[in-house]
Amino acid sequence: MRLKESHIQQARLHVFRSSYHPRRKFGRLLSALFFAALISALPSPTLKAQEKPYFVTYSHDLEEPGNLEIESKTALGQPPESHRYGALATELEYGVTGWWTSELYLDGQTTGQESTLFTGFRLENRFRPLMREHWINPVLYVEFENITGADKNMLEVVGHDGQADLAEPNADTRQEHEHEAELKLILSSNLKAWNISENFIAEKNLGHEPWEFGYALGAARPLRTLGSGKPCVFCLEKFTAGAEMYGGLGDVASLTLGDTSHYVAPIVGWQLPVGRLSFSTGFGLNSNSLDRVYRIGWASELPQIGTWFRRNGGTR
Amino acid sequence: MIRRTLGILCLFISAGLLLCAASAPRWSKIPAKDHNRTNPLASRPESISAGALIYKENCGQCHKADAMGDGHKKPGLRSDRIKSATDGDLEWFLRQGDLGHGMPSWSRLPEAQRWQLVSYLRSIQN
Secondary structure (H helix, E strand, O other): OHHHHHHHHHHHHHHHHHHOOHHHHHHHHHHHHHHHHHHHHOOOOEOOOOOOOOOOOOOOOOOOEOOEEEEEEEEEEOOOOOOOEEEEEEEEEEEEEOOEEEEEEEEEEEEOOOOEEEEEEEEEEEEOOOOOOOOOEEEEEEEEEEEEOOOOOOOOOOEOOOHHHHHOOHHHHOOOEEEEEEEEEEEEEEEOOEEEEEEEEEEEEOOOOOEEEEEEEEEEEEOOOOOOOOOOOOOHHHEEEEEEEEEEEEEOOOEOOOOOOEEEEEEEEEEEOOEEEEEEEEEEOOOOOOOEEEEEEEEEEEOOHHHHHHHOOOOO | OHHHHHHHHHHHHHHHHHHHOOOOOOHHHOOHHHHOOOOOOOOOOHHHHHHHHHHHHHOHHHHOOOOOOOOOOOOOOOOHHHHHOOHHHHHHHHHHOEHHHOEOOOOOOOHHHHHHHHHHHHHOOO
């Protein structure tokens, strides 16, 4: 027993020493300095007007060509008889052209009394096929996901997704690797000051699993449509409010609104001088859904990042 | 099964790209009803200052603060083309964008703010 204790103490000491090793500390300092220098050298974030504060629904707004938007979306929830969790999706969105936007998502989550995990990545592309603005504007969305079963971001609800999936322990779900392709048909309209968006989702696990389906609907409007002409933080035109609704539609074998989860979520977006803050509380609509899902988002945009890289050391 | 999925994916992407080949909106294609529209906020002097702020927040990053463009792909906005365009033309162009040539659609802005932007663009032509 004593021998075991001494082993444990030695191991603890080793962990302590290795984490506070002077060389490692210097390395961390260097990396911190590098990132600080990079961030200060990058073009300053810009204020963008009237971005939609949706968390799950997509509108037909694409990223402006050459701009990079960095967005974090946090989802907080607690399945019944399980631990609280917080999931974070970090999104890098780049406007390749006026009709094509490409995105990379990095997902992670932490579950109380369990663990903190990196749960995978998603690559997505959105194409706007019609060059003109119409009453309804379609956008085609293609995504590849490489995530584990422990992902709790709920960026979409498909198939028979439910609260039971979120209650499973991380130790089990992290072993499930999911390679999935996802297609979305995004339909969106800007009517007067309102944006109304409808998304139809088809997702396929590239293993031998059937196609699963889901939907997301959203409506949002700025609280004031006329610009005041004064730089302000709290004026009404800086706030956008609305609601979104999303849920699963079953799979190929059983298209259904039952045996899956559905949520309705009021949303508020606040445009600040350096980015956009958004909040939402999702309310579960049936017994398969979580009671509540709280979401917080922060988005900041780096303008014309491609031009900046070309100007600072690249080639034209 | 994987082949079929990949096939569907390719079809989906190809359909998107083919549709993208559709021609972009240009000045010559502006419908008469849009061409003839007048700026409902033209008589309000404050709409120029409001438009200036909207320009700074949304347009200045490409067209530059002085609206002279970048000398390459992003054109200057103090030009004969803007001068000769009607208010309706400008509002239509802001709403439609020119996606094929990198100009996003500003339909995301409420219509009132697009008209304020038109007021500002008019004011910088002299």
